[in-house]
Amino acid sequence: MSSVAFDESPHVPPAEVPEVELYHPKTFIGRYIWSQDAKVIAVQYAITAISVGVVALVLSGLMRLQLGFPHTFSFITPANYLQFVTMHGMIMVIYLLTALFLGGFGNYLIPLMVGARDMVFPYVNMVSYWVYLFAVLLLMASFFVPGGPTGAGWTLYPPQAILGGTPGANWGIILMLVSLAFFIIGFTMGGLNYVVTVLQARTRGMTMMRLPLTVWGILMATILALLAFPALFVSAIMMILDQALGTSFFMPALVSKGQHLAYNGGSPILFQHLFWFFGHPEVYIVALPAFGIVSDLISVNARRNIFGYRMMVWAILAIGGLSFMVWAHHMYVSGMNPYFGFFFATTTLVIAIPTALKVYNWVLTLWRGDIHLTVPMLFAIGFVFTFINGGLTGLFLGNVPVDIPLSGTMFVVAHFHMVMAVSPILVVFGAIYHWYPKVTGRMLNDTLGKFHFWVTFLGTYAIYYPMHYLGFLGVPRRYFAMGNTVFIPPSAQSLNVAITIAALIVGAIQVVFLYNLIWSYFKGKPSGPNPWRATTLEWQTPHTPPKHGNFGPTLPVVYRWAYDYSVPGAAEDFIPQDQPPGRKAPGLEEAPDASELGPQKPGALVT
Amino acid sequence: MTTSLLVLAAIMAVVVWWLLRPTLNVKPWVEQRPIKNVDAEGTLPLPPVKVGLGVFLAVATSLFALLISAYHMRMMAADWTHLALPRVLWLNTGVLILSGVAMQWTRAAAQREQIDSVRIGLIAAGVFTVSFLAGQLWAWQQLNAAGYFVKTDPATAFFYLLTALHGLHLLGGMYVWGRTTARVLRGVEVGKVRLSVELCTVYWHYLLLVWLVLFAVLLHTHS
Numbered sequence: 001m002s003s004v005a006f007d008e009s010p011h012v013p014p015a016e017v018p019e020v021e022l023y024h025p026k027t028f029i030g031r032y033i034w035s036q037d038a039k040v041i042a043v044q045y046a047i048t049a050i051s052v053g054v055v056a057l058v059l060s061g062l063m064r065l066q067l068g069f070p071h072t073f074s075f076i077t078p079a080n081y082l083q084f085v086t087m088h089g090m091i092m093v094i095y096l097l098t099a100l101f102l103g104g105f106g107n108y109l110i111p112l113m114v115g116a117r118d119m120v121f122p123y124v125n126m127v128s129y130w131v132y133l134f135a136v137l138l139l140m141a142s143f144f145v146p147g148g149p150t151g152a153g154w155t156l157y158p159p160q161a162i163l164g165g166t167p168g169a170n171w172g173i174i175l176m177l178v179s180l181a182f183f184i185i186g187f188t189m190g191g192l193n194y195v196v197t198v199l200q201a202r203t204r205g206m207t208m209m210r211l212p213l214t215v216w217g218i219l220m221a222t223i224l225a226l227l228a229f230p231a232l233f234v235s236a237i238m239m240i241l242d243q244a245l246g247t248s249f250f251m252p253a254l255v256s257k258g259q260h261l262a263y264n265g266g267s268p269i270l271f272q273h274l275f276w277f278f279g280h281p282e283v284y285i286v287a288l289p290a291f292g293i294v295s296d297l298i299s300v301n302a303r304r305n306i307f308g309y310r311m312m313v314w315a316i317l318a319i320g321g322l323s324f325m326v327w328a329h330h331m332y333v334s335g336m337n338p339y340f341g342f343f344f345a346t347t348t349l350v351i352a353i354p355t356a357l358k359v360y361n362w363v364l365t366l367w368r369g370d371i372h373l374t375v376p377m378l379f380a381i382g383f384v385f386t387f388i389n390g391g392l393t394g395l396f397l398g399n400v401p402v403d404i405p406l407s408g409t410m411f412v413v414a415h416f417h418m419v420m421a422v423s424p425i426l427v428v429f430g431a432i433y434h435w436y437p438k439v440t441g442r443m444l445n446d447t448l449g450k451f452h453f454w455v456t457f458l459g460t461y462a463i464y465y466p467m468h469y470l471g472f473l474g475v476p477r478r479y480f481a482m483g484n485t486v487f488i489p490p491s492a493q494s495l496n497v498a499i500t501i502a503a504l505i506v507g508a509i510q511v512v513f514l515y516n517l518i519w520s521y522f523k524g525k526p527s528g529p530n531p532w533r534a535t536t537l538e539w540q541t542p543h544t545p546p547k548h549g550n551f552g553p554t555l556p557v558v559y560r561w562a563y564d565y566s567v568p569g570a571a572e573d574f575i576p577q578d579q580p581p582g583r584k585a586p587g588l589e590e591a592p593d594a595s596e597l598g599p600q601k602p603g604a605l606v607t
Numbered sequence: 608m609t610t611s612l613l614v615l616a617a618i619m620a621v622v623v624w625w626l627l628r629p630t631l632n633v634k635p636w637v638e639q640r641p642i643k644n645v646d647a648e649g650t651l652p653l654p655p656v657k658v659g660l661g662v663f664l665a666v667a668t669s670l671f672a673l674l675i676s677a678y679h680m681r682m683m684a685a686d687w688t689h690l691a692l693p694r695v696l697w698l699n700t701g702v703l704i705l706s707g708v709a710m711q712w713t714r715a716a717a718q719r720e721q722i723d724s725v726r727i728g729l730i731a732a733g734v735f736t737v738s739f740l741a742g743q744l745w746a747w748q749q750l751n752a753a754g755y756f757v758k759t760d761p762a763t764a765f766f767y768l769l770t771a772l773h774g775l776h777l778l779g780g781m782y783v784w785g786r787t788t789a790r791v792l793r794g795v796e797v798g799k800v801r802l803s804v805e806l807c808t809v810y811w812h813y814l815l816l817v818w819l820v821l822f823a824v825l826l827h828t829h830s
Contacts, residue, residue: 267684320619
């Protein structure tokens, strides 16, 4: 590979990537509604996901009202409470985070970052969004059907998910399962695009090892999703059959209200295996894009190349491979063979190694960097803190003897909110503050952004730190009200009040963010093409926001990796990926072989 | 779950190996290779649609592997009764093999640029496929007539589920087949349908393989 380290001739041949014929819409509807442009589809995905996320946020507020002030709100019945819990969880994990990271950021960033004009299958990409929207509408429809949405908990465990006592056991659960099946079909269409675009449509010179880590993270997350979602698909279809046709895939022989049900011999454990076979990779489906984006935000704002780029790529690959071998750590309490538990505890702890590696590399990138505490950087650093917190409690829960007493308590709620709710959402915010200028051509308001960050960051700690303690006390999750429980002191209720107040403040403050998004679109400071002085290709487009086709008449040619920040001898503290190596550091010869050396970089000295 | 785990481990191993390969011995922070030979690295020398189909087949493999795992896990329950498979499935299997052969023959004809043979081959493949699907429905009919409904017992339910999902995948293929055949009948050049024919052939062989595996699993566990 190093034998082609440079090109002797100064002539740069045109890109060899064949030009694609783009679909050119003529009308407003063609351009913004039935659009085949990945950037428009990305915005459609993002707006839909954020809208449905607001619904889920409101649901969490209602849950907190009930927990903080039980017996106060007559409109929250126990059934409602379970429905809020279920819909909040499912919406946030699947319809907000997965859709926003892959459908939103994936669509916007992949073509721009790899130097492509669009996704390779634009039509399929468009259909992917509309199927996603249909899935969202189906899910929302379940609020309005008789019996309301399902209240089975986001894990939808049978047999209770489809038994009469559970809210929404008729219409709600069916709509939920059908909606999930459509979501998966839509996602598969989009996912094919993301993978094939990264593999096949990179511009000249954009080797895999020159991809920004954002693309690596999204690529691996997409591969995980493509292989893991079928498990949810299979379980959704089988449960629909159990509910609608009376098969016994998951339903054991049951006596309900003194009556023998027609079910016989089905295995609820089978559902748990299938569900978590999807469910655990799902954690990394939302974590890996966040890892990638955070790497880029930290590198840009510390004006320093990412520490250990190659190690970061390997860690992403390792996490992806391992994430399929840990699912049963969600099932320690299902009565599994102890050796089985031992195996899964081991793999769970092993996966902490590549993850910890990434954390060290982020911190080492910050070390002696020229840190700019911009709003995206604040969110990125906030993510590193939160992820360490959530990750450490993951080590607790990964061990069978520690997990068994804590399972089903608020400790678990605190753990997974820290690690896969607050952490990724901080990255989502950071990424929106970072790329909003490229999407709209205007900066988001900085003061509002900092206010948003500090309230959100500190507020989430006020919410979730005390929850760990509640978990230690033994406060169970998913309970409508505690009643008189001997081992739980009255102080737990005071803590619940405090948590509720913090949650309502954090929830309300998101209005500031939404206001900022809308206000800045019209009144924000014009950003120019590259406000963060970043190296990656999306900041080098001739137009901001980029037009259909992204790159003007010719595609860019890539000469370097994505992390040439603060290169000694360079004119500026960043060198865009598409800048030829012609400009030499002072003192270097103009001879062709001098370019082989390239400018001196801190990274080069380390190796 | 062992089946899925093995299949997925194999798929993941290929994926990780494929992605790992271009990262070894590369120091992106020193190299500034500009132009030569770099765009081929990590990219498959195939049109994007073919790569897309390959990725989709991986997804479908995951789906069917999980179904087979679920089947085996459910079998362990006490109430499992073995299903008497309809004999017509043997005939159907033969018909599906014939459709695969016809597709392969069409592909060869497309490469030799013989549009007449392509036309005949596509239609033959289509007829065989439709016969297969009709045969599957007939098998359902026979089971139904013998008193095995979807909810009668888990083995029957799995039989309906597996055959239905396999059939739906074939129907999806028939959509692409229909578009390709329509273009051939309208008289477009061979060159313009060659890729579609190749994609159909790969997909048909894949679904034949899936059916053979499913049939083997069903046979292995029937009474």
